[in-house]
Amino acid sequence: MSASPQTAESNARLASEETAGGSVIDLAFTVNGAAQQVRVEARRTLSDVIREDIALTGTHLGCEHGVCGACTVLVDGQPARSCLMLAGQAEGSEVTTIEGLARPDGTLHPIQQAMMDAHGFQCAFCSPGFLMSAVALLDENPEPTNAEIREELSGNLCRCTGYQSIIAGVERAVEIMRSDDADTKTDDDAEGATS
Amino acid sequence: MGATDPSSRPPRTDVKAPPFTYHRPDTLDAALSLLAEHGDDAKILAGGQSLIPLMGLRMGRPDHIIDIGRIPGLSDITVHDDRSVTLGALVRHEQANTSADVAEHQPLIAATMPWVAHRAIRTRGTVLGSIAHGDPAAEMPAVVLATGATLVATSASGRREIAARDFFEGYLDTALRADEILTEVTFPAWPSDAVGSVVEVARRHGDYALVGLVARLEIDAGDIITNAALAFFGAASTAIRVPTAEDILLGARANAKTFASAAQIVASELNPPADIHGTTAYRKHLASTLTRQGLEAAVATIGVPS
Numbered sequence: 001m002s003a004s005p006q007t008a009e010s011n012a013r014l015a016s017e018e019t020a021g022g023s024v025i026d027l028a029f030t031v032n033g034a035a036q037q038v039r040v041e042a043r044r045t046l047s048d049v050i051r052e053d054i055a056l057t058g059t060h061l062g063c064e065h066g067v068c069g070a071c072t073v074l075v076d077g078q079p080a081r082s083c084l085m086l087a088g089q090a091e092g093s094e095v096t097t098i099e100g101l102a103r104p105d106g107t108l109h110p111i112q113q114a115m116m117d118a119h120g121f122q123c124a125f126c127s128p129g130f131l132m133s134a135v136a137l138l139d140e141n142p143e144p145t146n147a148e149i150r151e152e153l154s155g156n157l158c159r160c161t162g163y164q165s166i167i168a169g170v171e172r173a174v175e176i177m178r179s180d181d182a183d184t185k186t187d188d189d190a191e192g193a194t195s
Numbered sequence: 196m197g198a199t200d201p202s203s204r205p206p207r208t209d210v211k212a213p214p215f216t217y218h219r220p221d222t223l224d225a226a227l228s229l230l231a232e233h234g235d236d237a238k239i240l241a242g243g244q245s246l247i248p249l250m251g252l253r254m255g256r257p258d259h260i261i262d263i264g265r266i267p268g269l270s271d272i273t274v275h276d277d278r279s280v281t282l283g284a285l286v287r288h289e290q291a292n293t294s295a296d297v298a299e300h301q302p303l304i305a306a307t308m309p310w311v312a313h314r315a316i317r318t319r320g321t322v323l324g325s326i327a328h329g330d331p332a333a334e335m336p337a338v339v340l341a342t343g344a345t346l347v348a349t350s351a352s353g354r355r356e357i358a359a360r361d362f363f364e365g366y367l368d369t370a371l372r373a374d375e376i377l378t379e380v381t382f383p384a385w386p387s388d389a390v391g392s393v394v395e396v397a398r399r400h401g402d403y404a405l406v407g408l409v410a411r412l413e414i415d416a417g418d419i420i421t422n423a424a425l426a427f428f429g430a431a432s433t434a435i436r437v438p439t440a441e442d443i444l445l446g447a448r449a450n451a452k453t454f455a456s457a458a459q460i461v462a463s464e465l466n467p468p469a470d471i472h473g474t475t476a477y478r479k480h481l482a483s484t485l486t487r488q489g490l491e492a493a494v495a496t497i498g499v500p501s
Contacts, residue, residue, distance in 0.1 A: 021214055022213075043210050043212040048210065065251055067402075080315055083251075084319065086212075086240070086262070133315060154313060154401050
């Protein structure tokens with residue numbers, strides 16, 4: 001998916017009228033596996049670019065100064081606050097947003113399924129950030145302890161749930177991923193047995 | 196796929212930060228000559244975890260942003276022959292947090308990293324950026340003071356070394372000149388008889404501390420304290436040591452009675468500023484309690500001589 005003509009037009013208008021002498025940059029990077037090229041004001045944050053220029057509005061903006069964690073995305077596999085990165089800092093990087101979790105056929109990522117199973121959200125405004133933080137944790141540590149989950153999610157705020165169901169959701173994701181692994185292993189063994 | 200059709204929702208055009216000219220030099224020399232040219236009107240962007248929110252709040256309005264993030268060779272963690280350790284300008288907190296060299300040779304830095312913000316901020320924010328920013332409530336400036344680190348400021352006209360005690364001059368103000376970049380910080384070798392700790396009270400783990408302490412002691416075989424540093428953060432307009440309390444520790448036995456005396460002096464010496472999160476009296480109380488807890492934790496944890 002590339003920037004729509006309207007977005008491009010809007011940016012051209014920005015460049016000519018509103019930048020008041022500020023830089024406009026051409027940014028090339030990857031979002032959820034798709035190459036993106038956008039021309040944006042240098043003062044735009046990565047979250048601005050994701051939401052406004054690429055129109056992936058699953059990344060939410062709460063406090064916009066690094067406290068709430070709602071805007072958390074993965075940059076080259078590492079969790080980062082997209083509101084605390086300027087567009088230019090993302091040049092050449094691979095960004096993963098909440099939209100990149102489910103498979104193209106719509107099958108949910110284990111963490112998404114687990115959060116549904118555990119009722120890990122109410123209004124869900126904070127969920128994209130929580131899920132990306134959880135994915136970052138599980139990528140690195142597929143069997144986190146309850147304390148490690150709490151530590152990893154301590155940078156994300158939720159005003160609805162009281163957090164317990166979110167933590168339960170991550171623990172549920174660990175179970176799902178463990179059983180998926182076991183299934184894969186069984187399949188592999190089965191293949192091994194027949195070949 | 197979850198993407199909103201852009202035509203149904205016009206892109207927002209308002210932007211939080213004021214406009215600036217964006218520079219992304221490929222070499223340190225290029226960055227230094229840009230800084231020589233623009234000086235006071237420019238800010239160095241490394242991880243951006245302090246600078247970008249300040250610009251978003253329009254508390255900072257630099258005309259030029261010099262992004263050093265793409266300059267190669269600035270991310271090194273170097274262990275020298277004498278076991279001192281130098282961190283480069285782009286070493287991120289998470290890199291220091293997971294570095295085996297840091298864990299082995301600089302246990303106090305290793306102990307500090309988990310206290311610094313949250314992982315999604317540690318992955319971007321740089322250790323030297325935090326030091327150069329000089330936030331009085333941040334952990335690393337206190338580590339610099341407690342260890343007696345040496346800071347290297349580089350400009351187009353050369354480099355100079357600054358001692359830790361001369362670096363932090365006031366609220367968000369350091370000895371760095373407008374044309375200088377903090378390029379290296381060298382932490383002296385951790386002596387075999389040294390112990391240390393980091394303790395803090397924050398409203399939420401990972402947030403800026405209400406008050407915190409980086410403590411470092413050297414203790415001889417007879418349990419006598421031969422060297423002491425108490426560096427507080429969140430307790431003044433800069434990270435700050437309390438020499439009168441350190442003097443009480445020197446030559447004394449490393450025990451609860453000694454630590455209680457030091458805690459008492461800390462309470463009378465410090466006069467922390469009040470804000471919405473805590474009064475001066477409450478912060479004094481925290482500083483005093485943390486003195487006791489931090490010294491006890493130091494003796495109990497890092498690098499205790501066996």
